[in-house]
Amino acid sequence: MYSQVLDREVSMTKSIAADSDHLDVDADGATLRFPALWLRDNCPCVECRDPRTGQKFLGITDLAEDTAVTAVEQTDTEVTVVLGPDGHRSTFSRSWLAGNALDDGDPGDGRTERGKRLWLADDLRGRLPEGSWADYLADPAERVRCLDAVLRQGFVLLRDVPCEDGAVRDVAESFGYVRETNYGSLFDVRVEATPNNLAFTGLAISPHTDNPYRDPVPTLQLLHCLRNAVDGGETGLVDGFRAAALLRAEDPEVFAVLAGTPVPFAFADADTALRADRPLIGVDPAGRIREVRFNNRSIQPLRLPYQRIVEFYAAYRRFAELLVRPDLLLTFRLAPGDCLIFDNTRVLHARTAFADTGDRHLQGCYADLDSLISSLAVLRRKVDA
Ligand SMILES: [Zn+2]
Incomplete structure (x- = not known):
């Protein structure tokens, strides 16, 4: 148990920047950028989503307009952002972020x-x-x-x-x-x-x-x-x-x-x-x-x-x-x-x-x-x- 925690800390790079309205993530040489508010809205934690249904507890007016990234912690597989103003921690897998990159790649609902x-x-x-x-x-x-x-x-x-x-x-x-x-x-x-x-x-x-x-x-x-x-x-x-x-x-x-x-x-x-x-x-x-x-x-x-x-x-x-x-x-x-x-x-x-x-x-x-x-x-x- 102890060694697992140690490994995790060793492989984690902690970058604390000034508050930012976005997160940049390196993915295979490219940089993926995500707005802080988008991250907060898509937070998968149990406070934000019902684990049974996957449905969101919060609506847009529950989220602060000035939501900002105040700290970032990264491992090989996950990215954790600390989001202001309330210091909420949101953890995303790198593969999930890559699969939801903000580009035109989403085929949508298949109807067009x-x-x-x-x-x-x-x-x-x-x-x-x-x-x-x-x-x-x-x-x-x-x-x-x-x-x-x-x-x-x-x-x-x-x-x-x-x-x-x-x-x-x-x-x-x-x-x-x-x-x-x-x-x-x-x-x-x-x-x-x-x-x-x-x-x-x-x-x-x-x-x-x-x-x-x-x-x-x-x-x-x-x-x-x-x-x-x-x-x-x-x-x-x-x-x-x-x-x-x-x-x-x-x-x-x-x-x-x-x-x-x-x-x-x-x-x-x-x-x-x-x-x-x-x-x-x-x-x-x-x-x-x-x-x-x-x-x-x-x-x-x-x-x-x-x-x-x-x-x-x-x-x-x-x-x-x-x-x-x-x-x-x-x-x-x-x-x-x-x-x-x-x-x-x-x-x-x-x-x-x-x-x-x-x-x-x-x-x-x-x-x-x-x-x-x-x-x-x-x-x-x-x-x-
Ligand atoms: Zn959350």
């Missing part, structure tokens, strides 16, 4: 274009991200692979999901929760005698995202093919982030018009009156693409100043033309048992027309990405353990 693998149709033609339902259920590593495809590439195709009524719910509940909407907890995509949506006819449907008139929008959609014995009725997918990135590269001003124009989306029938005003391309505060909302069927009259309407219509047309470019539109045919899970904030879906006398029946539901991402992270803990 930064966390994605963007694709063109050719990138995935003949090699769709897919897996079998049986393997998905049996093998956590396979589940990780499939759910990761939804997060990174925007979709996965699960094969051989039993062609039974309600099986799509089992798929949603394998990673999260069904999001019930005005279409019910599950909905059937087939020809209806009195449709409340063109989806329930045999008409071709151009690339779109679903429920743009909802805020929050359902962030995932599942479509399970029960029968598809018709001519036509092929499925098309477009990576909306790739399309938006292409638009930004080709014409940044058009991109800016779409990112900066709220579009009124609405849906109404006898029991429902929904409206949400959101741009066709949503970006985060750093300008990264975070959401695409595109659905020609539900756009209401825009009522902006005249010149902005003119600019919007030109930009809207540019984006719509881009979305049907053959290099972006990935088409394939769903077979009975196929269940598509896709990111409804990114991937647009479409279908070709089919004879409305034929037998085509998809059953679908909505769910949400946050639960999928959480399930994926928890699964990874187990798989990596």
Whole structure:
């Protein structure tokens, strides 16, 4: 015990500087700088955080505005700062500090274009991200692979999901929760005698995202093919982030018009009156693409100043033309048992027309990405353990 304490003191360099509003730490030749207040706010000690939950006890107004580093003690593995004005001691491991360096390296929550693998149709033609339902259920590593495809590439195709009524719910509940909407907890995509949506006819449907008139929008959609014995009725997918990135590269001003124009989306029938005003391309505060909302069927009259309407219509047309470019539109045919899970904030879906006398029946539901991402992270803990 005594020798341990001695070793620690020998290897510790104690530098007492004048009060500083920051800490500099050497890490592999580079210097990492952290503000004193940031350190105080992230102190891991039991006075500052509940050890059971990891949650913070203190809020910003509990922390002194003039928080300063008054002393620093360093070992090979840890850095302890004494923070004024109250002399609180905070100890951080060097590896934690290095992993939380103040730079642009944080991939964030994985929802923006930064966390994605963007694709063109050719990138995935003949090699769709897919897996079998049986393997998905049996093998956590396979589940990780499939759910990761939804997060990174925007979709996965699960094969051989039993062609039974309600099986799509089992798929949603394998990673999260069904999001019930005005279409019910599950909905059937087939020809209806009195449709409340063109989806329930045999008409071709151009690339779109679903429920743009909802805020929050359902962030995932599942479509399970029960029968598809018709001519036509092929499925098309477009990576909306790739399309938006292409638009930004080709014409940044058009991109800016779409990112900066709220579009009124609405849906109404006898029991429902929904409206949400959101741009066709949503970006985060750093300008990264975070959401695409595109659905020609539900756009209401825009009522902006005249010149902005003119600019919007030109930009809207540019984006719509881009979305049907053959290099972006990935088409394939769903077979009975196929269940598509896709990111409804990114991937647009479409279908070709089919004879409305034929037998085509998809059953679908909505769910949400946050639960999928959480399930994926928890699964990874187990798989990596
Ligand atoms: Zn503390």
